[in-house]
Amino acid sequence: xxxxxxxxxxxxxxxxxxxxxxxxxxxxxxxxxxxxxxxxxxxxxxxxxxxxxxxxxxxxxxxxxxxxxxxxxxxxxxxxxxxxxxxxxxxxxxxxxxxxxxxxxxxxxxxxxxxxxxxxxxxxxxxxxxxxxxxxxxxxxxxxxxxxxxxxxxxxxxxxxxxxxxxxxxxxxxxxxxxxxxxxxxxxxxxxxxxxxxxxxxxxxxxxxxxxxxxxxxxxxxxxxxxxxxxxxxxxxxxxxxxxxxxxxxxxxxxxxxxxxxxxxxxxxxxxxxxxxxxxxxxxxxxxxxxxxxxxxxxxxxxxxxxxxxxxxxxxxxxxxxxxxxxxxx
Amino acid sequence: xxxxxxxxxxxxxxxxxxxxxxxxxxxxxxxxxxxxxxxxxxxxxxxxxxxxxxxxxxxxxxxxxxxxxxxxxxxxxxxxxxxxxxxxxxxxxxxxxxxxxxxxxxxxxxxxxxxxxxxxxxxxxxxxxxxxxxxxxxxxxxxxxxxxxxxxxxxxxxxxxxxxxxxxxxxxxxxxxxxxxxxxxxxxxxxxxxxxxxxxxxxxxxxxxxxxxxxxxxxxxxxxxxxxxxxxxxxxxxxxxxxxxxxxxxxxxxxxxxxxxxxxxxxxxxxxxxxxxxxxxxxxxxxxxxxxxxxxxxxxxxxxxxxxxxxxxxxxxxxxxxxxxxxxxxxxxxxxxxxxxxxxxxxxxxxxxxxxxxxxxxxxxxxxxxxxxxxxxxxxxxxxxxxxxxxxxxxxxxxxxxxxxxxxxxxxxxxxxxxxxxxxxxxxxxxxxxxxxxxxxxxxxxxxxxxxxxxxxxxxxxxxxxxxxxxxxxxxxxxxxxxxxxxxxxxxxxxxxxxxxxxxxxxxxxxxxxxxxxx
Ligand SMILES: Nc1ncnc2c1ncn2[C@@H]1O[C@H](COP(=O)(O)OP(=O)(O)OP(=O)(O)O)[C@@H](O)[C@H]1O
Ligand SMILES: [Mg+2]
Numbered sequence: 001x002x003x004x005x006x007x008x009x010x011x012x013x014x015x016x017x018x019x020x021x022x023x024x025x026x027x028x029x030x031x032x033x034x035x036x037x038x039x040x041x042x043x044x045x046x047x048x049x050x051x052x053x054x055x056x057x058x059x060x061x062x063x064x065x066x067x068x069x070x071x072x073x074x075x076x077x078x079x080x081x082x083x084x085x086x087x088x089x090x091x092x093x094x095x096x097x098x099x100x101x102x103x104x105x106x107x108x109x110x111x112x113x114x115x116x117x118x119x120x121x122x123x124x125x126x127x128x129x130x131x132x133x134x135x136x137x138x139x140x141x142x143x144x145x146x147x148x149x150x151x152x153x154x155x156x157x158x159x160x161x162x163x164x165x166x167x168x169x170x171x172x173x174x175x176x177x178x179x180x181x182x183x184x185x186x187x188x189x190x191x192x193x194x195x196x197x198x199x200x201x202x203x204x205x206x207x208x209x210x211x212x213x214x215x216x217x218x219x220x221x222x223x224x225x226x227x228x229x230x231x232x233x234x235x236x237x238x239x240x241x242x243x244x245x246x247x248x249x250x251x252x253x254x255x256x257x258x259x260x261x262x263x264x265x266x267x268x269x270x271x272x273x274x275x276x277x278x279x280x281x282x283x284x285x286x287x288x289x290x291x292x293x294x295x296x297x298x299x300x301x302x303x304x305x306x307x308x309x310x311x312x313x314x315x316x317x318x319x320x321x322x323x324x325x326x327x328x329x330x
Numbered sequence: 331x332x333x334x335x336x337x338x339x340x341x342x343x344x345x346x347x348x349x350x351x352x353x354x355x356x357x358x359x360x361x362x363x364x365x366x367x368x369x370x371x372x373x374x375x376x377x378x379x380x381x382x383x384x385x386x387x388x389x390x391x392x393x394x395x396x397x398x399x400x401x402x403x404x405x406x407x408x409x410x411x412x413x414x415x416x417x418x419x420x421x422x423x424x425x426x427x428x429x430x431x432x433x434x435x436x437x438x439x440x441x442x443x444x445x446x447x448x449x450x451x452x453x454x455x456x457x458x459x460x461x462x463x464x465x466x467x468x469x470x471x472x473x474x475x476x477x478x479x480x481x482x483x484x485x486x487x488x489x490x491x492x493x494x495x496x497x498x499x500x501x502x503x504x505x506x507x508x509x510x511x512x513x514x515x516x517x518x519x520x521x522x523x524x525x526x527x528x529x530x531x532x533x534x535x536x537x538x539x540x541x542x543x544x545x546x547x548x549x550x551x552x553x554x555x556x557x558x559x560x561x562x563x564x565x566x567x568x569x570x571x572x573x574x575x576x577x578x579x580x581x582x583x584x585x586x587x588x589x590x591x592x593x594x595x596x597x598x599x600x601x602x603x604x605x606x607x608x609x610x611x612x613x614x615x616x617x618x619x620x621x622x623x624x625x626x627x628x629x630x631x632x633x634x635x636x637x638x639x640x641x642x643x644x645x646x647x648x649x650x651x652x653x654x655x656x657x658x659x660x661x662x663x664x665x666x667x668x669x670x671x672x673x674x675x676x677x678x679x680x681x682x683x684x685x686x687x688x689x690x691x692x693x694x695x696x697x698x699x700x701x702x703x704x705x706x707x708x709x710x711x712x713x714x715x716x717x718x719x720x721x722x723x724x725x726x727x728x729x730x731x732x733x734x735x736x737x738x739x740x741x742x743x744x745x746x747x748x749x750x751x752x753x754x755x756x757x758x759x760x761x762x763x764x765x766x767x768x769x770x771x772x773x774x775x776x777x778x779x780x781x782x783x784x785x786x787x788x789x790x791x792x793x794x795x796x797x798x799x800x801x802x803x804x805x806x807x808x809x810x811x812x813x814x815x816x817x818x819x820x821x822x823x824x825x826x827x828x829x830x831x832x833x834x835x836x837x838x839x840x841x842x843x844x845x846x847x848x849x
Contacts, residue, residue: 215643
């Protein structure tokens, strides 16, 4: 029965069974995730150890940042294909700075952030102001930024960096490495921003219906610009952390990462049409992919087969989600 | 009151037969055991308030939804539920309430999608399709070029195209979900003609509308739903208008249009030499505090474009708009909102609502600054303010967090209207404000419009609903071809021949000024 808006608690009207099955359906990805965890834990004794869980988190961190940026972009109905090579360009810029500017950890950080911001802003400007489709814009940036990465290193990796270059990835805070802390903070901050702030609501609104949002007073160009800029900055940070782990700037670093980032967002329930998706969903999607990577490694599955299995799981997971959404909405 | 016809069921196989249909969304029942059938060559009106379940029932009958229980049979054959293809093959066609045309494709492509004409070599025969499309459009008096992209057309025209699409497919069962919500009297008359000729060919037609005149003009029989129950099923001749309304809302409705308070004297909205598009005449007028200015005209006359230029969705060629003494920046909705200008757009799905967001978030958007501090949304404040407004609109929803795409069409309209009322509005632009809104809620919206205007708001209201223009406005303009072609004052609006003069102005059959026709 319909109720006229009032404080009629929805609870009264549904029985518990509905709620339980509704919950399962709404959180189907969590269920899928738990099943996968259970499977690996059963097959491998090493899987469910604290050390291994830390490994999963460490591996997830660089992906997390770009997947979060990607979430914002996808929520507006766009896509950012350039994040992988923006990571490379930023890492190279940071490495070059470290090599040439002495032992100051702030300068490489600045170089990485500025490079990411620059690339993201260019994407944002072209998409919002000149209305070039995001797919094309960021595809161009993917090629361009990758070229820049090789230009910076003259076609070769930059190594022999000062020890401080390793501090970004290896500093420990409360027993966790800096990238893991950054990942957790970024997830919490963005989850709050997307759920509780004007900015978040506006991002959802222009992704859901840009014209209606504009009529309601949203300046859609500014918002569009900002999501690409944010995605760029996060890619810059991510590239720096990845390079810092091996204390080397490699021009091919981050290659193909954009696809895993997009997969994480989509597994998290976001719609590529925009307007639907959550930061928590992305976090789950990300952990799912990293868990699979890690678990398959532990089971000593050959690398090429890992890709096959991963591909199947990604599509199946999204398939289950779509099925659940259909059931859930009725 | 419910007299269910069962007598001749044994002799004629019904075209469509629904029995014991129940359906619920997320545990909330929406249809509670609906049984009825449609005989060949009959027109049945499906009446009911917003959210009564009309669209849901039609979606089940056309195979889009799977009912929780119950059966649908088409011409004696079981309709596999949740299978639109099967429904189509059995001859069921539907014009959905929320139009489903393909915006990037051209008109003729939309018309022929799925049954494209081919030439001898099996290649698409575009010329033939364009020619046929032209003919179909003519039947509705439209001279739209079939090669226009769908997205460039106003909602009214798109709706007509959807109707043409469904009626030219040789369907045996035709379901029309509020086919007239965006079109004006002339097109409605054409639709009535087409429906009658299809009926004479033996098609069974089921349609919904919120307008009593249309039920009278088209239907042989009325089925009324209330809160998901079938409360009345009678031949049209056996029930009065009041009887239908009472069945729909479960009580008697006293008066549709409230008293019209007098307009004030201070100017609020001033439109100065606004040229909507190249070649159009400049438009100038002022609207006073408490005044309601009606805009009449045929589909495509430029009423929507005028309102869009005033608000800033569209940039005018030249001219200015002033609200309470401040001139607005053209093409900047945000500055209009800051000057307390508000709009309820015609195209609810395209321009009004963000369907993927909740009632709460939709209603937050235009007033976002008022509901936040340092960019952080307040939880309680906006919930309270929006809850109060939506309650006064009598919104039927499953709480403020329900997503708009899960609300019935009329209730979406209430959200798109009500979202402005949490803050101050000096001038309100309404484009078909009661499109798809049921009669009970309509009287509610009329009450709100008059209350707002008597509280000092200036209102400009474009409408295709004649009684709405005639009863609510203090003054009305008639528009044609993006220009204002006539103005009627209150005395003229009360004249018995006013409908005629408006129609003649709107269709360009009258060169002489209207003043002459008043007695
Ligand atoms: N997909 C959905 N999920 C949840 N609830 C839904 C969904 N679709 C419809 N409803 C609910 O079902 C009820 C009936 O909706 P329906 O669209 O059938 O009403 P209607 O009679 O067509 O109303 P209107 O005159 O406004 O078009 C409404 O209360 C609506 O909120
Ligand atoms: Mg409906």
